[in-house]
Amino acid sequence: MKPSKFTYYEPTSVEQAVLMLADVAEHDGRILAGGQTLVPAMALRFAQPAYLIDINGIASLQELRQRQGALEIGACVRHAAFHTPVVDGPLGRLLSTVVQHIAHLPIRNRGTFCGSLANADPSSEWCLVSVTLGATLQLRSQAAARDVQAQDFFLGYMTTALAADEMLVSARLPLLPAHTHFGFEEVSRRAGDFAQAVALAVVDVQGDRLSNVRLGLGGVESTVRRLHHAEGVLEGQVPTRALIDEAARIAADNVEPLDTTDEGLHYRRHLTATVVRRSLAQACASVGSFHSQG
The missing domain is CATH 3.30.465.10 (Uridine Diphospho-n-acetylenolpyruvylglucosamine Reductase; domain 3)
Structure with a gap:
């Protein structure tokens, strides 16, 4: 298929872009930057904006x-x-x-x-x-x-x-201080596919203890979010594999997957525990007491 008819604008400044957007917002005017979601949707006519404002010519946005x-x-x-x-x-x-x-x-x-x-x-x-x-x-x-x-x-x-x-x-x-460590883990059916579950663990390491623990999850619920319950278990603690397993269990118990079947819910919670455990293990790998556990 081909996109439906639309009017195309090419502003050269942010001020021009928002002025144009103000004029066409009520008529489904859209901003175009990379276009990796919008353009395919337009080609299939899932999206039919009457106006496109292409911001790629605005130098400051590069x-x-x-x-x-x-x-x-x-x-x-x-x-x-x-x-x-x-x-x-x-x-x-x-x-x-x-x-x-x-x-x-x-x-x-x-x-x-x-x-x-x-x-x-x-x-x-x-x-x-x-x-x-x-x-x-x-x-x-x-x-x-x-x-x-x-x-x-x-x-x-x-x-x-x-x-x-x-x-x-x-x-x-x-910007993250030098003593910050992170771990990232993603599960998808094939490389490049949308994630079924993805976790990011970011921790500060002071001696052998964790501080400023940040643990995020995506792909499981309706939006990405921090896993505050699991973070609280880790804050101020010396990381051990048992502690990380406990944080992963708490994370899995406190998510609300989009899946509607019992099998789907169980699978997403299992994936949640898996990506949280692996991301935390990566983030803690350089902590002496954790590393020595093998």
Whole structure:
């Protein structure tokens, strides 16, 4: 099939883009950045926007900037930008680890970090990273700009706090101190498929104890989220395999999978425990007392 008829705009500044969006928001006007979800949906006529606002010509949205203790990612920065670390330290390594799990190379070369957030698929690796690390998202409309915390941005299945006349301009990820360790684990049917379950564990290590434990889960529920019950078991503790098994069990017991059958619910909870256990084991691998357990 072919897309239905639409009017195409090419703004050269954020100000132009939000002005255009204000004019067409009520007529299903859409922002186009990477287009890896929107364009196929248009080709199948699942989506039929009357107006497309292509923001790829806005130079400021192509930028990655490190400032004020954060990495700022413009709305048109591609997934492929993170194939190698874009900042020194744990954050750069984390992003370059996670990006290898996103779809396939052609999609990574075109799709964007912020576009993935705006799409809000619960299996999205970048949505998981943003919530787990506490990203701040900058939204702009013609009337105002506002910052929204990632945990408040994702409202439900592919639903966000973006108003019809707002665009996501950038995402800011806090830089991670040198003593931060992380683990990332994803289960999918085939490489490049959407995740059935994905977990990110981020911990600070002081001596042999864990602090500032952040544990995120995606692909299981209607949106990504932090697993606060499991985090609480780990905070301030010396990591052991028994402790990690307990955190994984608590995580599995406290999720509400989208599946409707008993078999599906059991399977998703099993996957939850698996990815949480593996991500935590990776994050704790360099802790002396944990490593010595073999």
